[in-house]
Amino acid sequence: MKRAVGAVLVAAFLALPGQGAAGAPTAPASPCGCEPVRVLQVATPPVRGSDVAGLQQRLVKLGFYDGPISGVYDRETAGAVARLQEFLGLTRSGVVDNRTWETLAFYEAKPAVKSPPPEGKISILVDIDAQTLIVYTDGEPYKLYPVAVGKASSPTPMGEWVITEKIAGWHGATGVRWMRLSNPWGSYGIHGTNNPGSIGQMVSAGCVRMFNHDVIELYDWIEIGTQVTLKGRGPYGPVRPLIDQGAVGQDVVFLQWRLRELGFDPGRADGVCGEATQSALAAWQRYRGLPVTGKADRNVLYLLGLW
Structure with a gap:
């Protein structure tokens, strides 16, 4: 019965547009800067890494593996993968290719x-x-979800964004759903994952990762244009010595938030120093008796507590 259920699931998956019975499909290009999904197989030297450890943990949870969580793709792990592939109706190869990653992700998305x-x-x-x-x-x-966010070297961009794109389907490291944010200096989004064990950690390339079953639910609720605010304590990070018209970046978001705190509305904190931000800055300069330039140089940033 267990094997039949897996085969039915895979048959439904293969009926999706872009899938076929012959050969493993090529992994679609990731819509963001997330690390690509690796093919895992027995090799010399052995394939090692956190993705292997994460796979071993998933195999334990599904009842196909009872060995150590070593992070090494050895023959014992390959045997467990082969049993999983048979259960899912895939070719018993012991190699974790894109089709195996994808089918496993959809199977777990319950x-x-x-x-x-x-x-x-x-x-x-x-x-x-x-x-x-x-x-x-x-x-x-209404509802809370655990997520993974950016690591120190690739922080999640703070600001007030909107959803500009929704893509259903498998895209490797972004899991089974993708929702792009309107960030102007990078490609960031809310998406699923190929590594469920990463949820609740600061490990991503800046995107917001969710469990696949959670991101499917959220995806069905929201529309293009939904407002998304990303906030944290900081640190603020580097601030350029002059924020002028057209400037784009995380420091512009901090300037916009600071002006709002002081009662001068810059509009949505979208990371772009546009007309609304310059008008708010000019109004604050006028209030403080400073030269009204609409620009934030070192002196202005110092007075705002940003330098």
Whole structure:
């Protein structure tokens, strides 16, 4: 019965557009800067890494492996993969190729408790420090999800974004769903994962990762244009000595938030020093009796507490 269920799932998967029975499909290009998914197989020297350890943990959870979580792709791990492939109706190769990664991700994408869709206007807040995504409906918290966020060398961009693109389907490291954010200096989004063990950690290339069953639920709720705020304690990071018209970056977001705190509305904190931000800055300069330039040089940034 267990094997039959796996075969039925794979048959449904193969019926999806772009899938075929002959050969493993080529992994679609990732829409962001996430690390590509590796093919795992027995080799000399052995294939090692956190992705191998994560796979071993998943195999243990599914009941196909009872060996050590060594992070080494050895023959014992390959044997467990072959048993998993047979269960899923795939060719028993012991090699974790793109089709195996993809089919495993869809098999695991089963919600524990499915929530009804929110009835009001949806917005999203990601608490970067708490690795938590909060769905709001009409300004009230509706549901919380654990997430993974950017590591220190590739931080998740703070700011007030909107969803500009939605893509369903498998894209390797981004899992089974992708929702692009309107960040102007990089390709960032909310997406699924090929490594469920990473959720709750600061390990990504800057994107917000979710469990695949969670991201499927969220994907179905939100629309293009949904507001997404990403906030954390910082640190602020480097601030350029002059923020002028057209400047783009994380420091512009901090300037926009600071102006709003002081009562001068720069509009949405979108990381772009546009007309609204310059007008708010000029109004603050006028209030402080400073030369009204609409530009933030070192002196202005110092007075704002950003330098």
